[in-house]
Amino acid sequence: MFLDIxxxxxxxxxxxxxxxxxxxxxxxxxxxxxxxxLVIGLTVVAFGTSAPELFVSLQSALSGAPDIAVGxxxxxxxxxxxxxxxxxxxxxxxxxxxxxxxxxxxxxxxxTLAFMWMLSDGTLQRIEATGLFAGLLLFIxxxxxxxRVAMEDVVSSDYxxxxxxxxxxxxxxAVFLAGGLIxxxxxxxxxxxxxxxxxxxxxxxxxxxxxxxxxxxxxxPELATTMMAAxxxxxxxxxxxxxxxxxxxxxxxxxxxxxxxxIPVSEVILQRDIWVMxxxxxxxxIICFARITTGRVLGAVMFIGYLGYIVSxx
Numbered sequence: 471m472f473l474d475i476x477x478x479x480x481x482x483x484x485x486x487x488x489x490x491x492x493x494x495x496x497x498x499x500x501x502x503x504x505x506x507x508l509v510i511g512l513t514v515v516a517f518g519t520s521a522p523e524l525f526v527s528l529q530s531a532l533s534g535a536p537d538i539a540v541g542x543x544x545x546x547x548x549x550x551x552x553x554x555x556x557x558x559x560x561x562x563x564x565x566x567x568x569x570x571x572x573x574x575x576x577x578x579x580x581x582t583l584a585f586m587w588m589l590s591d592g593t594l595q596r597i598e599a600t601g602l603f604a605g606l607l608l609f610i611x612x613x614x615x616x617x618r619v620a621m622e623d624v625v626s627s628d629y630x631x632x633x634x635x636x637x638x639x640x641x642x643x644a645v646f647l648a649g650g651l652i653x654x655x656x657x658x659x660x661x662x663x664x665x666x667x668x669x670x671x672x673x674x675x676x677x678x679x680x681x682x683x684x685x686x687x688x689x690x691p692e693l694a695t696t697m698m699a700a701x702x703x704x705x706x707x708x709x710x711x712x713x714x715x716x717x718x719x720x721x722x723x724x725x726x727x728x729x730x731x732x733i734p735v736s737e738v739i740l741q742r743d744i745w746v747m748x749x750x751x752x753x754x755x756i757i758c759f760a761r762i763t764t765g766r767v768l769g770a771v772m773f774i775g776y777l778g779y780i781v782s783x784x
Contacts, residue, residue, distance in 0.1 A: 471667075471668070471671050473667070474663075474668045475664065475668065476664070477660045477661075477663050477664030477667070478660070478661060478667075478687075479664075480660050480664075481657045481658070481659070481661030481663075481664055482657075482687035482690070484653055484657035484660065485525070485526070485654065485661060485687070485688065486690065486691055487649075488649060488650050488653025488654045488656075488657050489518070489519065489521050489522040489654060490650075490691075491646045491647075491649040491653065492518055492521055492646070492649070492651065492653075493519055493650070494636045494637060494646050495636075495642075495643050495644075495645075495646025495649075495650060496518050496647065496650075497515055497636050498637040498638050498642070498646065499647070500514045501636070501638065513610060516714065516718060517718070519691070520715070520718045520719065520723060521650070522654065522688050522691075523543065523546060523723050524722065524723045524727070525654045525655060525657070525658035526538070526539075526542055526658045526661055526662060526684060527539040527540075527542050527543060527723050527727045528658070528727045528730065529658035529661075529662045530680070531730070531731050531733050532730075532731060533662055533666075535665075535666050535680075536735070537675065537676040537677035537680055537735075537736050537739065538676050538677075538679060538680035539680070539727060539733055540594075540680070540724075540733060540735050540736075540739055541676070541678075541679070541680025541681040541684065541685065541739065541743070542681075542684050542685055542688060542723075543719045543720060543723050543724055544685075544744055545680060545682060545686070545743070546688055546689050546715075546719050547582075547719055547720070547747050547750070547751070548681075548743075548746055548750050548776070549685050549686055549689045549776065550692060550712045550716055550719075551712060551716075551750040551751065551753065551754050551772070552773065552775055552776035552779070553686070553693065553772075553773065553776045554689060554692050554693045554696050554708065554712055555696070555708055555709070555712055555754070555764065555772060556764075556768075556769045556770070556775075556776060557696075557773055558696045558697050558700035558705045558708055558769070559700075559705070559764045559765060559766065559769025559772070560766055560769045560770060561697070561700040561705070562700040562701075563705070563763050563766075564700075564709060564769075565706045565761075566709060566757050566758045566761045566764075567706065567761060568706060568709060568710050570616075571713070571758045572758055572759050574710070574717070575755050575758040575759065576755075578713050578716050578717050578754075578755075579751055579752070579755055581602070581606075581717055581720045582720065582747065582748055582751045584601075584602065584605070585602065585720045585724065585744075586744050586747075586748060588601075589735050589739075589740060589744060590740070592734060592735055592737075592740065593732055593733065593734045594728040594732060594733040595728070595732050596728060596729055598728065599725050599726075599728025599729045599733075600725070600728075600729050602721045602724060602725035602728070603721060603722065603725030605721055606717070606718070606725060609717065609721070661684060661687070665680065665683060665684050666679075674784065677736050677738050677739050678783050681739075681743055682780055682783055682784075692715060695711070696708040696711070709758065716751070746779060
């Protein structure tokens, strides 16, 4: 058991560092190539920050642990709303006043409903996964065109603030990319092996481990970023990040993984957890459409609700 716990912790920690190296190296390379900041933010950075979840889900599906793959995505989407949004709201209020928030929220709901429908027969097929990924590409293209028409390069400052200093020399870029590309598969292997081992030792399902420990672990970077933003009284940015992350979790992670290998889904996830994901997504939609400020009371309700959900799994 100690070995399984050590592997899981080591895998999750390595996921954070390797993912950070990959996205910084890729963003630095893109800037050197003269790619516009808007495009970098909506593609390179967005895909890069989803890389840890992608490698975990892909490794899980390929190693015969599909419930960890699906549980990671479903659990992350639930955690993003109830935990990543609820906890920072206890520190500083989150205002639903960002431009384009309602539009992107509607896209998130559409992807969520499409994902649930695709899973309803018990398997995410390759053609369905291809549809998810194609939808994501169309969404990104629409975002880029809309921002260009509005003459707003709104993403340029966002990803620099989030990533910090990036490498620009060829040598440093190569080191960062190599660190990410080598570290992520290794981290994913350690995470999945440790999670599978713990599930077996404790006699719980792999879905339970994927929905909780793995999902929380892969959501920690978003939680840390949002908590720091709350301390700086800049928590409003959390909403846009959460919506974007949930869209990418479904369309990119499940899309890419499902295109490589069909993913069977357990009855437990189908009967309970995807519905919890839908309810929490609708809660976020109500907050965004009605422009409700998430203060300490609503934040506490969301945080306690997430703890209750975790307890219910076990």
